[in-house]
Amino acid sequence: xxxxxxxxxxxxxxxxxxxxxxxxxxxxxxxxxxxxxxxxxxxxxxxxxxxxxxxxxxxxxxxxxxxxxxxxxxxxxxxxxxxxxxxxxxxxxxxxxxxxxxxxxxxxxxxxxxxxxxxxxxxxxxxxxxxxxxxxxxxxxxxxxxxxxxxxxxxxxxxxxxxxxxxxxxxxxxxxxxxxxxxxxxxxxxxxxxxxxxxxxxxxxxxxxxxxxxxxxxxxxxxxxxxxxxxxxxxxxxxxxxxxxxxxxxxxxxxxxxxxxxxxxxxxxxxxxxxxxxxxxxxxxxxxxxxxxxxxxxxxxxxxxxxxxxxxxxxxxxxxxxxxxxxxxxxxxxxxxxxxxxxxxxxxxxxxxxxxxxxxxxxxxxxxx
Amino acid sequence: xxxxxxxxxxxxxxxxxxxxxxxxxxxxxxxxxxxxxxxxxxxxxxxxxxxxxxxxxxxxxxxxxxxxxxxxxxxxxxxxxxxxxxxxxxxxxxxxxxxxxxxxxxxxxxxxxxxxxxxxxxxxxxxxxxxxxxxxxxxxxxxxxxxxxxxxxxxxxxxxxxxxxxxxxxxxxxxxxxxxxxxxxxxxxxxxxxxxxxxxxxxxxxxxxxxxxxxxxxxxxxxxxxxxxxxxxxxxxxxxxxxxxxxxxxxxxxxxxxxxxxxxxxxxxxxxxxxxxxx
Numbered sequence: 327x328x329x330x331x332x333x334x335x336x337x338x339x340x341x342x343x344x345x346x347x348x349x350x351x352x353x354x355x356x357x358x359x360x361x362x363x364x365x366x367x368x369x370x371x372x373x374x375x376x377x378x379x380x381x382x383x384x385x386x387x388x389x390x391x392x393x394x395x396x397x398x399x400x401x402x403x404x405x406x407x408x409x410x411x412x413x414x415x416x417x418x419x420x421x422x423x424x425x426x427x428x429x430x431x432x433x434x435x436x437x438x439x440x441x442x443x444x445x446x447x448x449x450x451x452x453x454x455x456x457x458x459x460x461x462x463x464x465x466x467x468x469x470x471x472x473x474x475x476x477x478x479x480x481x482x483x484x485x486x487x488x489x490x491x492x493x494x495x496x497x498x499x500x501x502x503x504x505x506x507x508x509x510x511x512x513x514x515x516x517x518x519x520x521x522x523x524x525x526x527x528x529x530x531x532x533x534x535x536x537x538x539x540x541x542x543x544x545x546x547x548x549x550x551x552x553x554x555x556x557x558x559x560x561x562x563x564x565x566x567x568x569x570x571x572x573x574x575x576x577x578x579x580x581x582x583x584x585x586x587x588x589x590x591x592x593x594x595x596x597x598x599x600x601x602x603x604x605x606x607x608x609x610x611x612x613x614x615x616x617x618x619x620x621x622x623x624x625x626x627x628x629x630x631x632x633x634x635x636x637x638x639x640x641x642x643x644x645x646x647x648x649x650x651x652x653x654x655x656x657x658x659x660x661x662x663x664x665x666x667x668x669x670x671x672x673x674x675x676x677x678x679x680x681x682x683x684x685x686x687x688x689x690x691x692x693x694x695x
Numbered sequence: 696x697x698x699x700x701x702x703x704x705x706x707x708x709x710x711x712x713x714x715x716x717x718x719x720x721x722x723x724x725x726x727x728x729x730x731x732x733x734x735x736x737x738x739x740x741x742x743x744x745x746x747x748x749x750x751x752x753x754x755x756x757x758x759x760x761x762x763x764x765x766x767x768x769x770x771x772x773x774x775x776x777x778x779x780x781x782x783x784x785x786x787x788x789x790x791x792x793x794x795x796x797x798x799x800x801x802x803x804x805x806x807x808x809x810x811x812x813x814x815x816x817x818x819x820x821x822x823x824x825x826x827x828x829x830x831x832x833x834x835x836x837x838x839x840x841x842x843x844x845x846x847x848x849x850x851x852x853x854x855x856x857x858x859x860x861x862x863x864x865x866x867x868x869x870x871x872x873x874x875x876x877x878x879x880x881x882x883x884x885x886x887x888x889x890x891x892x893x894x895x896x897x898x899x900x901x902x903x904x905x906x907x908x909x910x911x912x913x914x915x916x917x918x919x920x921x922x923x924x925x926x927x928x929x930x931x932x933x934x935x936x937x938x939x940x941x942x943x944x945x946x947x948x949x950x951x952x953x954x955x956x957x958x959x960x961x962x963x964x965x966x967x968x969x970x971x972x973x974x
Contacts, residue, residue: 442806576817578806582769587871588793588821633807 358637361630365644372651373424377416379655381663384408384416419548423654424647425560426545426609427619431646432567433605434620435627435638439574440598441496443507444625445683448606449617451496451507452514456488457481457603457610458541459521465540466525466533474555482559482607488514489599489606508684543614543669545654552612559608563601564643570598571635578633616669618676619646625683708790710825711780711874713904716746720875720906721766721796725775728758728765735761737930738775743906745874748897750917750938751910753927754951759910760801760879762927766908767798767877779875793821797871799878803864808851811863815839815848818870830872838869841896843889857884865893869900876900878909882916894920914968918942926950942966 378386384404392412394401403409430448437446437453448454460480463469472479496503496510522541526534539547573594576584581591609616623645624638631637650668657666714720719742728736736758743749743766751759764770765777768784777784780795787795797818805814815838819831839845842862847855852863861884868876878897882890894916897907901922911917917924918938925935926942928950934941944957947968954971 444807572820572823575809575813576820578809579814579817580800580804580806583798583800585769585789586767586793586796586798587817588790590789628807632813633809634813 357631361641365648369644369648372648373420376420376651376655377412379659380416382411384412418550418553419545420651421553422545422548422612423650425556426613427647427650428564428643429560429605429609430616430619431623431642432564432639433602435624435642436567436598436602438624439577439635440595442578445687446507447621449615450621451492451511452518453485453488453606454610454615454617455515455518457485457607458615459518460484461611462522462525462537465537466529474551478555478559478607478611481611482603485607486603489603493599540614542667543616544667545613546665556608556612559604563605566601567639570594571639574635614669616672618672618680619649622676622679623649711795714745714874716904717744720745722778723766726765726772726777727774728761728770729773735930739932741925741932743908745906746901746904747922748901748907748909748920750921750924751927752914752917752924757927758930759927763877763879763908763910767796768792790821795873796875796877797868797873799865799868799881801879803860805852808853810849810851811844812848814852814863815866815870818867821871834870834872838866841869842866858886858889861885862889874905876905876907880910880912882913890916914942918966939966942968
């Protein structure tokens with residue numbers, strides 16, 4: 327209505343409003359930059375606070391000074407108890423929270439990209455539960471042939487099988503419908519639950535205690551060997567994922583158009599499914615099922631900075647780490663000296679959010695049909 | 696970061712060399728395609744040359760989209776061969792094909808609400824890491840201007856109307872700047888002005904030396920803008936040639952099972968096709 331006659335009939339080769347075209351990516355790039363810096367600072371602050379606060383309080387200054395001392399930049403060691411609490415209890419826990427959170431956030435973003443569906447999340451569609459079956463099996467059967475890595479390896483194998491299964495079951499005609507995906511998730515979760523129940527039935531008392539603790543989703547058993555046990559999986563996944571960001575953007579157009587733009591879709595899918603399985607296994611193996619982080623974090627970041635995966639994938643890793651560090655701090659301080667299971671806490675906040683997302687998706691589509 | 700990325704771009708791509716006008720951009724020879732049990736295409740021969748617009752017309756289910764998909768190397772033929780830029784389609788890798796042909800699908804969908812400009816910029820993805828990456832901004836701006844979508848460059852794709860989405864999808868295909876453009880019903884969702892606009896763009900691209908193959912339902916548009924038209928009927932090409940000679944009342948009436956009248960436009964002489972109506 328407001329365009330002039332010249333504009334409407336003008337030569338098609340001219341670009342009268344170039345500045346408008348330029349403005350969009352520039353502003354989004356600076357948002358991405360601000361978000362990255364903000365999230366990094368918040369994560370750093372969260373880590374320091376988490377290291378300082380607890381049943382045995384260590385002043386922030388002492389934390390910094392002890393860290394300085396250990397990496398040989400001056401500072402000084404704390405007393406024996408403080409040093410032990412900080413380095414053997416708190417810091418492995420913080421490191422684990424960062425790794426698990428980053429894995430979950432990143433896995434969520436990747437999965438949503440691969441499925442082309444904003445509701446895909448390892449917890450919701452049953453990948454976490456699948457990985458959990460592997461982990462429980464290795465505990466209940468007392469398997470140890472990969473040493474520290476046994477649980478991770480089993481979680482990875484079972485998680486991978488589950489991703490492949492869900493992918494095969496929920497796709498038809500190159501697309502994944504929301505309903506199919508969620509229903510597949512329900513079925514897979516139920517089946518995984520039954521398998522876990524079966525393993526618990528055959529486990530002895532000590533194993534049952536171990537499984538139960540682990541299943542609730544908790545970082546309370548954090549030790550450096552545990553950090554090392556998931557580090558390769560998580561790191562590999564987190565390092566590979568960003569290289570596929572641009573291709574994930576193209577995949578949003580659909581499989582065929584992505585192929586027309588030079589994406590080897592089959593290869594992309596296989597690599598990303600492997601990466602998702604790696605990340606989920608890393609998270610599940612140490613912390614049990616912590617759901618909704620992979621749903622909530624990418625979604626919030628998408629609202630803040632748009633759906634471009636070049637920021638979303640690493641950003642979700644950063645955001646996931648922040649959420650989990652903060653969540654873990656809350657889990658062990660709000661009801662001190664008791665400790666809330668972390669998985670319970672994330673589900674408490676995540677489920678209403680998931681519900682809201684579902685409603686919104688439904689409204690946009692005008693019903694599930 | 697750039698060097699790191701180069702390190703991971705393992706396979707080198709063969710960039711397309713400029714083609715002489717009139718040389719074949721895509722050739723189908725004895726092409727047969729089966730989908731499930733159905734023989735959708737039966738020994739089709741079609742060549743699109745650099746510098747021409749070829750229209751594929753025909754009734755619903757005649758195999759137009761299937762032929763286009765086969766030319767795009769989306770489908771593996773049951774018989775015969777498709778050659779793109781002189782080489783069998785199967786011999787190109789996906790990234791190499793993307794430098795040689797662009798494809799506009801029938802419906803434009805997007806899983807996430809990318810802004811319009813980002814969607815158009817996706818068309819530049821094949822050139823990433825090549826020297827022609829430098830023309831990205833110019834190509835995106837030109838494609839958006841040509842399709843008149845510059846005005847809503849910053850709006851999310853999902854907030855557009857059907858016709859606007861179709862134009863954005865076309866802008867993405869234009870931005871790809873491939874020497875062969877395959878368009879599946881680019882005018883289906885468009886108003887009168889933009890239908891004409893799209894086909895003028897096709898002509899411009901052909902004049903610039905590209906080959907354009909376009910599926911059209913509007914025979915009038917095909918007659919006015921195509922150098923050659925292929926009339927498809929039951930998976931075969933019933934007739935192929937300049938619209939003036941191909942579009943006869945007899946052939947179209949038989950193929951469409953609807954009597955039509957064909958007469959030259961009083962001023963331009965372009966064939967006009969009108970269904971025979973009783974009153």
